[in-house]
Amino acid sequence: MTAAYVALEGGHVIEGRGRAPGTARGELVFTTAYTGYEESLTDPSYEEQILTFSYPLIGNYGVREERFEDDRVHPRAVLARELTDDVADWLESEGVPAIDHLDTREVVTDIRDGGAMKCGIAVGEDATKEDALNELEACKGMSEHTEIGAQVSVDEPVVRGADNDGETVALVDCGAKGSIVDSLVARDATVHVLPHDTSVEDVEAIDPDILFVSNGPGDPANYEQAVSLVEAFVEETPVAGICLGQQIVARALGGTTEKMAFGHRGVNQPVLDLESDRVVMTTQNHGYTVDEPGEHLEVSQINVNDDTPEGLDGVEYDVLTRQYHPEANPGPEDTLDFFDDVLAMAGDRSQRAVPADD
Ligand SMILES: NC(=O)CC[C@H](N)C(=O)O
Numbered sequence: 501m502t503a504a505y506v507a508l509e510g511g512h513v514i515e516g517r518g519r520a521p522g523t524a525r526g527e528l529v530f531t532t533a534y535t536g537y538e539e540s541l542t543d544p545s546y547e548e549q550i551l552t553f554s555y556p557l558i559g560n561y562g563v564r565e566e567r568f569e570d571d572r573v574h575p576r577a578v579l580a581r582e583l584t585d586d587v588a589d590w591l592e593s594e595g596v597p598a599i600d601h602l603d604t605r606e607v608v609t610d611i612r613d614g615g616a617m618k619c620g621i622a623v624g625e626d627a628t629k630e631d632a633l634n635e636l637e638a639c640k641g642m643s644e645h646t647e648i649g650a651q652v653s654v655d656e657p658v659v660r661g662a663d664n665d666g667e668t669v670a671l672v673d674c675g676a677k678g679s680i681v682d683s684l685v686a687r688d689a690t691v692h693v694l695p696h697d698t699s700v701e702d703v704e705a706i707d708p709d710i711l712f713v714s715n716g717p718g719d720p721a722n723y724e725q726a727v728s729l730v731e732a733f734v735e736e737t738p739v740a741g742i743c744l745g746q747q748i749v750a751r752a753l754g755g756t757t758e759k760m761a762f763g764h765r766g767v768n769q770p771v772l773d774l775e776s777d778r779v780v781m782t783t784q785n786h787g788y789t790v791d792e793p794g795e796h797l798e799v800s801q802i803n804v805n806d807d808t809p810e811g812l813d814g815v816e817y818d819v820l821t822r823q824y825h826p827e828a829n830p831g832p833e834d835t836l837d838f839f840d841d842v843l844a845m846a847g848d849r850s851q852r853a854v855p856a857d858d
Contacts, residue, residue: 502625504599505632506579508610509617513632516602518623519583520592523631525639526550526576528619529787530608532766536783536830537587538567544574544652544675545743545785547717548645550619551575554608559584569677569829574652574717577621579607597623615761616642616787642787643759648718649674649696649726657702658693661685667846670694670708672726674716674744679829683839684712697725700732709846710738713745715825720747720757720788727752738818738845743786746812746821753819754794760808763787764824767831770804771824773811779804782824783831789823818845 502518508528527549531540534555540546558580573594583591583600591598599621611617620635622628645651652675660681666688671681674696684691692706696716703711711733713726720727723744730739730752741749747757764784771782790809793799797819801811812821825831826838 502623503627504623505621505627505629506599506602506607507620507629507632507636509614509619509636511633511636512610513629514602514607516579516599518597518627519588519600520596520598521624521627522577522595522597523623523627523635524550524577524597524621525635526619527616527642527787528552528607528611529616529763529765530554530604530611531785532768533783533830534767536767538563539569539679539830540785541573541575541578541591542568542570543677543785544570545677545715545717546574547648547652547675548642549575549717550577550579550621552579552604552607552611553581554604556581556604557584558582559587562586563590569679579604597621599623611762616763643719643721645718646722649716649723652717653696654693655695657695657698660691660693661689664688664690666690667709667843668692668706669710669712670703670706671712671714672696672698672729672745674714674723674726674748676714676716677825677827677829679827680714680742683827683836684843687839687843689843696723698729700729703729703733708737710740710842712842713739713741713748715743715745715785717744719759720744720751723748734814734817734819738820738842739814740819740842740845741821742827743823743825746809746823747788747790749819749821750790750793750797750812753796755797756791756794757788758791760787760789764803769824771801771810772804773801775800780834781832782810782826782835783828784824786823820845
């Protein structure tokens with residue numbers, strides 16, 4: 501058995517079975533999702549985090565690339581009660597340390613009590629407790645990763661759905677899941693996937709029908725340029741956002757965000773739509789939340805468990821955002837109509853527009 505150590509903030513060290521070697525550090529979080537490990541492990545929003553699966557068996561239906569949300573694994577390390585060989589081999593090939601045969605209930609309880617915390621990992625024949633503690637010592641807080649957008653965003657613009665004849669979407673890629681882009685392209689949109697720090701001029705050159713801010717890792721306070729884009733376009737162009745995107749839109753419109761104790765990560769988070777009085781089940785992965793939406797936004801949906809904002813509507817502007825993941829990869833498909841509603845904002849606007857030569 502390969503030695504494996506997990507050093508938690510405060511210095512408590514847990515031992516497990518090493519399944520993929522290496523050392524790592526990151527913010528320790530958990531997901532309660534019982535399916536969708538391929539999607540979770542390739543979700544860019546897990547960058548700089550160490551992911552604990554609370555569901556005890558991970559990997560029982562294999563590993564297939566068509567399920568991936570990005571071209572690499574994003575968590576810095578993975579913890580589970582039991583990992584199949586398929587998943588352990590995949591993580592090893594990606595250079596991501598993995599540990600199983602540990603009491604994940606203990607880890608999850610520690611996170612619930614202490615909040616998402618710094619963590620150090622050491623796995624390998626010669627790995628020691630001290631190696632894990634050294635990683636912990638070097639671990640930064642999530643908000644200190646000020647360049648995290650650059651780690652996950654495209655370097656150059658990419659156009660998807662170029663032959664579509666629907667709406668033109670400028671998607672600010674702060675670490676977008678592939679299925680968000682796919683959901684828009686499937687609805688006939690042409691999607692310009694743009695670097696997280698794209699300039700106002702570059703977006704103007706595209707003349708989009710919708711400005712869409714993606715999900716992504718880390719603290720929304722570290723995405724100043726994306727905030728500036730929303731400020732620059734919101735009066736003229738409909739704006740949409742998912743997860744980090746909701747947080748960025750709120751910050752741009754005078755709202756505030758805050759860090760949660762341990763966040764929401766799973767595929768069965770209940771959300772109440774305040775207008776229809778209906779509850780939908782949603783997929784979530786976030787550790788920050790909108791605190792005050794500000795005077796330009798109103799809360800349209802809330803989390804049933806803790807009342808945090810799950811959807812925001814513009815008061816005087818065309819704005820529509822979700823804190824959860826409506827693209828549902830993985831997860832229940834209760835929320836796919838979000839994409840239809842976003843694209844309809846562009847149609848509504850063109851109907852209202854006064855022809856230029858009138
Ligand atoms: N999935 C996401 O977009 C996560 C958003 C943000 N990084 C958070 O943790 O709250």
